[in-house]
Amino acid sequence: MNSFQQLAKFRSYLFQTMEGNRKSCIPLSRRLAGEVSSPDFGWNLNERMISSRVSHSTAVHRSGNFPISPNNRLERAASVRPQHMETGDASDPRITRIASSIRVIPDFPKPGILFQDITTLLLDIKAFRDTIDLFVERYKEKGISVVAGVEARGFIFGPPIALAIGAKFIPMRKPHKLPGPVISEEYSLEYGTDVMEMHVGAVEPGEKVLVIDDLIATGGTLCAAIKLLERVGAVVVECACVIELPELKGRDRLGDKPLFVLVSPA
Amino acid sequence: MSTYMDEDPRIHGIKNRIRVVPDFPKPGIMFQDITTLLLDHKAFKDTIDLFVERYKGRNISVVAGIEARGFIFGPPIALAIGAKFVPLRKPKKLPGEVISEKYDLEYGSDCLQMHVGAVEPADQALIVDDLVATGGTLCAAINLIERVGAQVVECACVIELPDLKGREKLSGKPLYVLMESH
Numbered sequence: 001m002n003s004f005q006q007l008a009k010f011r012s013y014l015f016q017t018m019e020g021n022r023k024s025c026i027p028l029s030r031r032l033a034g035e036v037s038s039p040d041f042g043w044n045l046n047e048r049m050i051s052s053r054v055s056h057s058t059a060v061h062r063s064g065n066f067p068i069s070p071n072n073r074l075e076r077a078a079s080v081r082p083q084h085m086e087t088g089d090a091s092d093p094r095i096t097r098i099a100s101s102i103r104v105i106p107d108f109p110k111p112g113i114l115f116q117d118i119t120t121l122l123l124d125i126k127a128f129r130d131t132i133d134l135f136v137e138r139y140k141e142k143g144i145s146v147v148a149g150v151e152a153r154g155f156i157f158g159p160p161i162a163l164a165i166g167a168k169f170i171p172m173r174k175p176h177k178l179p180g181p182v183i184s185e186e187y188s189l190e191y192g193t194d195v196m197e198m199h200v201g202a203v204e205p206g207e208k209v210l211v212i213d214d215l216i217a218t219g220g221t222l223c224a225a226i227k228l229l230e231r232v233g234a235v236v237v238e239c240a241c242v243i244e245l246p247e248l249k250g251r252d253r254l255g256d257k258p259l260f261v262l263v264s265p266a
Numbered sequence: 267m268s269t270y271m272d273e274d275p276r277i278h279g280i281k282n283r284i285r286v287v288p289d290f291p292k293p294g295i296m297f298q299d300i301t302t303l304l305l306d307h308k309a310f311k312d313t314i315d316l317f318v319e320r321y322k323g324r325n326i327s328v329v330a331g332i333e334a335r336g337f338i339f340g341p342p343i344a345l346a347i348g349a350k351f352v353p354l355r356k357p358k359k360l361p362g363e364v365i366s367e368k369y370d371l372e373y374g375s376d377c378l379q380m381h382v383g384a385v386e387p388a389d390q391a392l393i394v395d396d397l398v399a400t401g402g403t404l405c406a407a408i409n410l411i412e413r414v415g416a417q418v419v420e421c422a423c424v425i426e427l428p429d430l431k432g433r434e435k436l437s438g439k440p441l442y443v444l445m446e447s448h
Contacts (some may be wrong), residue, residue: 105361115361119381122341122351129345155337156353159304160345163311169304171338179287179297199301 088262094130099263101127116243118214134262135240136164139210144237146209148172150221153214170202172225187224196224205233215243219250226257276312281445283309298425298447300396316444317422318346321392326419328391330354330411332403335396343394352384354407369406378406387415397425401432408437
């Protein structure tokens with residue numbers, strides 16, 4: 001099967017799996033191809049449709065369906081983003097493919113949440129490779145000696161980046177998973193708290209660290225990771241995620257730590 | 267039949283980087299900790315290279331990694347051999363439609379899940395985890411992949427605990443490991 005056939009087959013799978021959902025979600029690729037002129041949920045590539053649908057329940061990200069739209073995101077970037085907020089270059093064709101390979105699942109893990117599913121990105125060999133390449137291009141030869149990946153989806157993206165840039169990989173884990181001495185950091189969830197752990201001795205003072213996760217929402221998890229690393233004297237150079245949900249203002253919770261993301265829902 | 271490589275000079279460096287932590291997660295268990303391997307860039311790279319050299323060019327279309335440490339080794343292998351990566355996860359982690367396979371633990375049982383549609387009947391699969399002990403998890407993974415009609419080419423782990431006889435639980439599927447620990 002050539003790459004075009006593979007892509008067509010993959011997109012067919014992507015659409016079929018979404019079609020069964022209560023609110024259908026049209027892949028960005030089909031919108032751009034003009035296959036869908038008036039989608040069920042009436043979104044427009046040039047508007048921040050979320051503003052008309054968000055219920056303003058701050059803890060839960062509620063909205064009608066929308067695909068990832070890197071072009072829309074970048075239009076807004078200059079006016080509403082802090083200056084040190086960076087995103088991938090929306091004109092890079094790799095970004096378009098990455099964005100369209102991410103599947104949105106409504107009402108997971110609970111009603112009202114639109115879950116950004118990166119597993120479909122991992123099924124697209126080129127998109128997965130491009131995702132890693134985009135991070136590697138940014139971080140190689142910057143003296144980064146550690147990539148810290150947040151359990152569990154950070155374990156998928158972190159190690160390939162670490163291997164490519166010559167850094168070690170350290171897993172940041174839920175409690176009681178890491179054997180031997182650990183340090184722990186508690187952080188807030190919507191309801192209650194959770195704990196993140198890191199091995200004692202994994203990172204040394206002064207080491208430059210990149211923190212990786214698949215997605216940033218409220219920023220609580222990344223913030224816990226930053227704190228753990230700083231407690232042992234490491235220097236967090238940047239946090240990097242494939243996806244950002246900007247309405248949840250996770251960026252603000254990172255303080256002075258820069259954040260780099262590839263894509264963001266419109 | 268046991269299949270592992272101890273002739274390759276890289277294996278020695280990898281073995282040295284595995285830390286054994288006694289009495290984890292409970293008294294009497296000697297836990298094989300691969301996180302120290304990940305701190306040695308060369309040893310980690312060698313680990314991946316050894317798997318890639320074995321599996322490149324064998325038409326493997328999917329690498330299935332078992333949560334969570336299989337997520338560390340699986341994706342680099344998948345990327346290097348041009349295969350898709352499929353995460354096999356604990357219950358309720360994967361969104362959307364899944365299929366589930368129950369398996370036994372020492373006390374009680376657990377469940378492994380895979381996305382519907384991720385693996386197709388024509389796929390040739392490699393299953394990756396950091397370690398094989400009793401073989402229960404790998405067996406569940408094999409079952410998931412075979413249930414959707416795909417073929418498991420091999421299971422690959424960094425470490426095997428041969429005394430727990432996991433190799434016999436793999437429905438005849440070959441197992442390849444880099445090292446054993448007794």
